[in-house]
Amino acid sequence: MAESGGAQIIDGKLIAKQIHWSIAQEITTLKERHDKVPGLAVLIVGERKDSQTYVRMKRKACAEVGIKSFDVDLPATATEEEILDAVLALNANPEIQGILVQLPLPKHVNEQKILLAISIEKDVDGFHPLNIGNLTMKGREPLFSPCTPKGCIELLKESGIAIAGKRAVVVGRSNIVGMPVALMLNNRDATVTIVHSRTKNPEAIIREADIVIAAAGQPLMIKGDWIKPGAAVIDVGTNSVDDPSKKSGYRLVGDVDFEEVKKVAGFITPVPGGVGPMTIAMLLQNTLESAKRMFALEG
Amino acid sequence: MAESGGAQIIDGKLIAKQIHWSIAQEITTLKERHDKVPGLAVLIVGERKDSQTYVRMKRKACAEVGIKSFDVDLPATATEEEILDAVLALNANPEIQGILVQLPLPKHVNEQKILLAISIEKDVDGFHPLNIGNLTMKGREPLFSPCTPKGCIELLKESGIAIAGKRAVVVGRSNIVGMPVALMLNNRDATVTIVHSRTKNPEAIIREADIVIAAAGQPLMIKGDWIKPGAAVIDVGTNSVDDPSKKSGYRLVGDVDFEEVKKVAGFITPVPGGVGPMTIAMLLQNTLESAKRMFALEG
Numbered sequence: 001m002a003e004s005g006g007a008q009i010i011d012g013k014l015i016a017k018q019i020h021w022s023i024a025q026e027i028t029t030l031k032e033r034h035d036k037v038p039g040l041a042v043l044i045v046g047e048r049k050d051s052q053t054y055v056r057m058k059r060k061a062c063a064e065v066g067i068k069s070f071d072v073d074l075p076a077t078a079t080e081e082e083i084l085d086a087v088l089a090l091n092a093n094p095e096i097q098g099i100l101v102q103l104p105l106p107k108h109v110n111e112q113k114i115l116l117a118i119s120i121e122k123d124v125d126g127f128h129p130l131n132i133g134n135l136t137m138k139g140r141e142p143l144f145s146p147c148t149p150k151g152c153i154e155l156l157k158e159s160g161i162a163i164a165g166k167r168a169v170v171v172g173r174s175n176i177v178g179m180p181v182a183l184m185l186n187n188r189d190a191t192v193t194i195v196h197s198r199t200k201n202p203e204a205i206i207r208e209a210d211i212v213i214a215a216a217g218q219p220l221m222i223k224g225d226w227i228k229p230g231a232a233v234i235d236v237g238t239n240s241v242d243d244p245s246k247k248s249g250y251r252l253v254g255d256v257d258f259e260e261v262k263k264v265a266g267f268i269t270p271v272p273g274g275v276g277p278m279t280i281a282m283l284l285q286n287t288l289e290s291a292k293r294m295f296a297l298e299g
Numbered sequence: 300m301a302e303s304g305g306a307q308i309i310d311g312k313l314i315a316k317q318i319h320w321s322i323a324q325e326i327t328t329l330k331e332r333h334d335k336v337p338g339l340a341v342l343i344v345g346e347r348k349d350s351q352t353y354v355r356m357k358r359k360a361c362a363e364v365g366i367k368s369f370d371v372d373l374p375a376t377a378t379e380e381e382i383l384d385a386v387l388a389l390n391a392n393p394e395i396q397g398i399l400v401q402l403p404l405p406k407h408v409n410e411q412k413i414l415l416a417i418s419i420e421k422d423v424d425g426f427h428p429l430n431i432g433n434l435t436m437k438g439r440e441p442l443f444s445p446c447t448p449k450g451c452i453e454l455l456k457e458s459g460i461a462i463a464g465k466r467a468v469v470v471g472r473s474n475i476v477g478m479p480v481a482l483m484l485n486n487r488d489a490t491v492t493i494v495h496s497r498t499k500n501p502e503a504i505i506r507e508a509d510i511v512i513a514a515a516g517q518p519l520m521i522k523g524d525w526i527k528p529g530a531a532v533i534d535v536g537t538n539s540v541d542d543p544s545k546k547s548g549y550r551l552v553g554d555v556d557f558e559e560v561k562k563v564a565g566f567i568t569p570v571p572g573g574v575g576p577m578t579i580a581m582l583l584q585n586t587l588e589s590a591k592r593m594f595a596l597e598g
Contacts, residue, residue: 112439129436133428136435136482137474140411140428165497173485175436183435186472186493191504193492194485198464205490 007233007265008159012151015158016277020065023284027066030288030295038291039068040098040124040283041090045083045109046076051102058100061280067287070096080109084117091119097294098124098287103176121294124286126150127175135183143293144286149181151278152213152234153188159267161211161232164189169206171195171222171255172215177236181213202226214255224260232267236275306532306564307458311450314457315576319364322583326365329587329594337590338367339397339423339582340389344382344408345375350401357399360579366586369395379408383416390418396593397423397586402475420593423585425449426474434482442592443585448480450577451512451533452487458566460510460531463488468505470494470521470554471514476535480512501525513554523559531566535574 031037040062044055062069070093072086083105090099099122105111120128126135126146134140156163168190172178178194186192190211195202197216203226206212212233214222219239227233237255254271262268269275330336339361343354361368369392371385382404389398398421404410419427425434425443433439455462467489471477477493485491489510494501496515502525505511511532513521518538526532536554553570561567568574 129432129439130429131432132435133430133432136431136478137428138472138478139474165499173437175438179435179437186495189495189497191492191494191498193490195490196485196488198488199490200464 007262007268009262010155010159010234010267010269010274012155012269012274013277015155016281019154019278019281019285020061023281023288024065026288030291031066034295034298036095036295037066037068038098038287039070039093039096040100040287041070041072041093041096042100042102043072043074043083043086043090044102045074045078046106048104051104055102058280058283061284062287065284067284068095076106078106078109080113083109083114087114087117091117091122096122097291098122098283100125100283122290124283124290126180126286132175132180135180135187138187144290145184145282146176146180147282147286148177148236148275148279149184150282150286151275152177152181152236153184154278154282155234155269155275156211156232159232161267163211166190166210167208168192168211168213169195169209170213170215171202171206172217172236174215177215178213181215181236185211185213212256216255218255219253220255220257222256222261224257224264227261227264229264230266231264233261233265233269234275235269235271238271238276306561306567308561309454309458309533309566309568309573311454311568311573312576314454315580318453318577318580318584319360322580322587323364325587325591329590330365333594333597335394335594336365336367337397337586338369338392338395339399339586340369340371340392340395341399341401342371342373342382342385342389343401344373344377345405347403350403354401357579357582360583361586364583366583367394375405377405377408379412382408382413386413386416390416390421395421396590397421397582399424399582421589423582423589425479425585431474431479434479434486437486443589444483444581445475445479446581446585447476447535447574447578448483449581449585450574451476451480451535452483453577453581454533454568454574455510455531458531460566462510465489465509466507467491467510467512468494468508469512469514470501470505471516471535473514476514477512480514484510484512511555515554517554518552519554519556521555521560523556523563526560526563528563529565530563532560532564532568533574534568534570537570537575 059069099118126144131142134142168185170178170182173194173196182192182194206226215236219241235254235256240250243251358368398417425445430441433441467484469477469481472493472495481491481493505525514535534553534555539549542550551571
């Protein structure tokens, strides 16, 4: 549906809103059937401003769709053992079907140890190595797929963009986005290349892609002439750059030079309003799925 | 070191032999220090001829380097529970530091369930989803890397072929070879593309690679004009094709058309005598590493 000189803008905000709505409907049904609602625990340690903002948004979204949010706020001075104890208490709490530990944790804490302690049945962020292992292996299904990568796939699906047989290039190889989204595209029969900071001539590789997922954390890195005409470009980057014309003094930009790339691409997500809202929608969806699975087991 | 018209042949048999020798040396030292030797359990269910051959080779290699081999041979009629009980007994046996369950298992057995039951500390095949998860995730180290992929990496290393910054194409995406070798190349800073049966124009993608790992199980699929001059080609394929000129009536060929490709490539592994011997060498190495880790813990 690309017009000459203009990519179709993928409205992540709208798609996320529709997902929220359908989750809210399902939760109403669940409540009628089981007389209980899904519960999501959001655990935050310390007072990083960005983490607090994310956590606030997640808790607010829970409230809106009818998920009961359990707030655990620990001080930055909390010991590893105190955090571990908090996680174990959440594991044991039958009202909770999803546990999210907001990252990063303070430096004195072994992040891997905390994440491994989360019950795999409640790992709605999908970062438990057992979930990642099952995502990697053919013929296995993870209980949960990580939220941001799942959101990228959902945006492609909702926009009618086929994945099977396509060339996909993922820019960035983080545990949270790049690597899992590459695995998910491969699982859906795309031919996937992962480009990273050690890649020579990334533009030549990106130019071959039918689907580009930009998750490098490099503001405006991907230019118009890096993109094959008609390609679908999903921009996961959220970088703040100085902008004296704004009251705040900064604005958010993606990893993609939106103004240039939208003239070449067939589809493109804006920043903000593209992938961002989908991450929370997928978190709610994972929590709902988890609750449905657990409620069914309880009969 | 490629000469015009001739790739350097990577001698997997010789490299494997050197590894066997150094493992044997280390085991002698271990024996002196701890008065015990590594133990590897090789469990086979049923009487598939190919599986029996592999198991016999593995047990023989153990004997040669001084690893004590524990043979568990169950009939094809063994129930899932019987196999599970056998695995649990091996988990509990302090003389055993490595457990290998020869695949495939009979159809009536849930393979995933059996593999998950192997103690992760003894999973020398590296196929436990927790090991694969840690292989996938940045900043994590699996206890064991799968043997055949590890053998491919070792062949590149021993041949002085740099991986970082290179374009690598893996042909095939199996749990046993394609996917883990792609992850290992990415972890070593190659830019990796996975090509598979749904890829369009695989030859165009393969032609861009500095390193090709062929693991598709398609006899002689990769032709001379698919290869960039000077590329390193590692052939994991082991396919038997009819050959009336042989007494047996067949011969083994790889996924690579060796005669054509050796004229173009810089490095190439033969079949047999390339990757094959390395798989067993890496199994012995994983078993030795496991034993060293466990003996150290025991003090």
